[in-house]
Amino acid sequence: MSTEPAANGPLDLTAALAEVTAVTGEHAARTDRDAEFPVEALDALRSTGLLGLMVPAAHGGLGGTVADLVAAAQTLGRSDMSVGMIFAMHCQQAEAIVRYGDRALRDELLPDIAKGGIYLASVTTETGKGGHLLSAQAQLTGGDGQLVIDRFAPVVTGGGYADGFLITMRSPGAVTDSDVSLVYAHRSQLGISGSGEWQPMGMRASHSGALKLSGSVPARQVVGEHGGFHEIAAQVFGPLAHLGWSAVWLGTAAGALSRVLRLLRSPAGRERFDLTSELLLSRISRSRQRLEAVHALLTRALGVVESGSDLSAPARQLLLNSLKITAADECHAAVDGLVTALGLRHGYLKDSPTHLERALRDLRSAALNYSNDRLHLADGRLALRDQGVNFA
Template sequence: MTAVPERPREPDLTNALARVREVTEAHVVRTDREAAFPVEALDEMRRTGLLGLLVPVEYGGLGGTVRDLVVAAQSLSRGDMSVGMIFAMHCQQTAAVVRYADDRLRKELLPRIAAGEVYLASVTTEAGKGGHLLTARARLAGTADRLEIDRFAPIVTGGAYADGFLITMRGPGDAADTDVSLVYADREQVEVTGSGDWDPMGMRASHSVPLRLAGSVPGHHVVGAPGRFREIAGTVFGPLAHVGWSAVWLGTAAGALSRVLGLLRSPAGRERFDLGSELLLTRLSRARQRLDTVHALLAHTVEVVESGEDLSRPSRQLLLNSLKITASEECLAAVDGLVEAVGLRHGYLKDSPTRLELALRDLRSAALNYSNDRLHLADGRLALLDRGVTFA
């Protein structure tokens, strides 16, 4: 378990986010260059209690909502998309524990998350199954009281630095590959072995390395009913992934636009750029329009998710998928347009204060993070089920 620095927690969300962003800014160039996990930013999330944003107050958390998650993810991603993604995915895991873990596991785990002791990583990828979230190949073994885990995952965001893991695994015996359970393992309960390097084009600080986890956990560490991960995916994992990721991408693009506007309005920028240029103004307008479109779609989707209504209906599944697809495409397009707007020196070179080059590399991963092609196929089938073309 990672040691928690001794420092009073700051319950105010705005101040906590400002502190994490300050630390992030001090290290973002290095963590990108070295493909290094942002340990300093994570430590500040621990100190401020941000890791407990979605933990209910009765367990010592901040009692935040999905709307708070969106605000926080956007804010953190303005400085570094990797930091925002690490945080959003941790919150997705936390929400699954809050909603589906039994009383014993909630009492054991949630106060530790709230205290900053546990950063959660997601172990859902698996070699040979592509991006199929609702299937698993590795089987659980053991008894009802003690479960044996032996699991390899080709991508685990922040896994080398996680204090706990939520792992998807196939049921024991002759269970079908769709009989998937979600299991929590504390880092002290499993042997964690890295098996590869992480040297990607973007999202370099996310440190999404391959890992093997082997060990055993108590039977009550199954989150939700055994074999019922599909329900968790439909109510928590899927919705919070699409909402959280979209907030991260929007924050990244908004941060890029803000830095460009700061450059243009600075004394040096006014000398270098013609602020009356119709081409420049048009490109700025298009970038802002794209971000406002994503922001509006995100705000509407959050309302639907927070309404408590059945998210499995075709119109709501279509909305969630549309948010992910639209945000991934429009945020990247907005930053790409800004590169054109400010040109080679401030759009393409790594040493520009706009950091457009970093934002562009990071956002290129968005369409690949659960492939847009896969979502379009799902949406085509869902559209056939909604003859009336209803809207969520």
């Protein structure tokens, strides 16, 4: 149910991931209970070099591939969905700098990311537009080689602990909200203030509260061309978000199923549960089937992204959107079915070793994290452009 990282060679991630998951497991109950950012897990991501997974070896990173990102995200998702999402979103940001940052910006940032010195947060949400990637309301201004940032974002995952930010804003002089630029800002270049309290149902350790960001940065910190964010979104932000998120969700649901199976096969489980029950076996089967479907779609989408194809083509956008929608729905449904299968004691209560209660709360966010409803609308429009129903 997972795409394992390579076991040998320069991309051996197994030991690093084992170290991070051990730290995560030690603190996950507390960070979830208290809605605290997983500082210890982030420290482990820094010290193991995993924050530099997508940074090329020439800049001191691990030189990982998208397949490595997917594998690592699944592994971290099994331990703590918040940590997995924090990691996947950071890797998405790092890849944008690798692919679209100019040489000076890459030379400045990538070695620090590789060393674990820069954890990146994404600032794309705005009041009124939600998380819609391809529009922006706040506008970049400035002169004399500087860009002025004045930005409020209602949701910034891990923003209070980030070392740097990739921020979407309307381009200087733009007259429409679709003329969007992406700009990098280091924490030291900004005044940052929080707004409100982070007390969600699930994903409590992600600490995705609102932030107000203001300051100025050199004009060279634009990532890509002014007004060119749509290309970055189509080639990096969208694909890596849907692959990374889906991998984390699959890991969370697969970890839940694994813990259930271990409980059922344990001596205590054999005494408590009737392992010949047709109802129990059928419910386990349905949960496994849902995860197999997500895994197959994830593998297919990963292959398309790795092929180097133009990801803006309708059939490929439909595939990637279908992955996100399906993973969000089916991973949550798989865990929900396990809650029903195990009942009140081991399905519903917080102190069960299955941790189904936390997995269910966390996975409920998946359909809301860039809304499935919004993606269905986009897919409806895309489908109208593909009358032949061609698959990627």
